[in-house]
Amino acid sequence: MVKGSVLRSRLDFVREQGGEDALERVIESLSAEDQKALRNVVPVAWLPFEVGKHLDDAIVQVLGGGSLAYFERLGEASAEKNLGTVHSAFLAPGDPHAFLAKAPQIYRMYYQVGRREYEKTGEKAGVLTTYEAETFSKADCLTVIGWYKKALEMCGAVNPRVFEEECRARGSEVCRYRVSWQ
Numbered sequence: 001m002v003k004g005s006v007l008r009s010r011l012d013f014v015r016e017q018g019g020e021d022a023l024e025r026v027i028e029s030l031s032a033e034d035q036k037a038l039r040n041v042v043p044v045a046w047l048p049f050e051v052g053k054h055l056d057d058a059i060v061q062v063l064g065g066g067s068l069a070y071f072e073r074l075g076e077a078s079a080e081k082n083l084g085t086v087h088s089a090f091l092a093p094g095d096p097h098a099f100l101a102k103a104p105q106i107y108r109m110y111y112q113v114g115r116r117e118y119e120k121t122g123e124k125a126g127v128l129t130t131y132e133a134e135t136f137s138k139a140d141c142l143t144v145i146g147w148y149k150k151a152l153e154m155c156g157a158v159n160p161r162v163f164e165e166e167c168r169a170r171g172s173e174v175c176r177y178r179v180s181w182q
Contacts, residue, residue, distance in 0.1 A: 001048060001112035001134065002048075002052045003043070003044070003045075003047075003110045003112075004043045004044060004046070005043040005044070005110070006052060006078075007041050007047060007051065007052050009077070009078035009081065010056070010059065011041065012077075013078065014059060016077070022063055025062050026055070026058045026059055026063065027039065029061065029062055030055070031054070034051050034054050037051050052140070053135065053139075056071065056140065057139075059071075059139075060139065068138055068139050068142055069142070071142035071143045071146065072142045073146060074146060075143035075145060075149075075150070076146040076147065077146075077150075079147040079149075079150035079151045079154070083151055083154055087109070090102050090105075091155055092155050094155070094156050095156075096155045096157045096160075096181060097126065099151060100118045100126055100128065100152075103116045103118040104116055104118075112134070113133065114130060114132040114134060115130070115131050116128060116129065116130045116131070117129050124157075124180055124181050124182065125178070125179065125180040126179050127176060127179070128176070128177040128179060129174050129175070129176045129177075130168075130175040130176075133168065136167075136168040136175060137169050138169045141164055141169060145177065148160075148162045148177065148179060149162050152179065158181055161179070161180050162177050162178070163178045163179075164177050165178050
């Protein structure tokens, strides 16, 4: 299950980037059941991850020209929007490690199954690892990368980098992200 706010962020980003027409083209490319769910998304409700995966696939096909790169930008926009308002308490200005240490709590806000852990590996580096996620996709992992890059910037990290070292969507047991900044 995935939180409605995750899907709402995707829909809002599509609208902001391409207008109402782009959003309609994406939604209309989906099944009637997915269309109904997405037209009535409640941010605090839990929805099947498959609805989000279908939405991601539609975004790639309708707007992304088949490229998943769109999702990193989507993740950045989602972090800016959510961490700039309703979830701003998670930010730790001047202390990226303190922010990253909150990864388990942040994960539970958006996903019902699985967990994410953070390990500090250096003065300006660490590892985020997602375990036992109910479902996963390459698009969702790219969203995570963009989200954490923007969040680290919002904490004052200079030139943050997030590299996905392992990915369940590519056959690994976990999704593992190396993070670093200057």
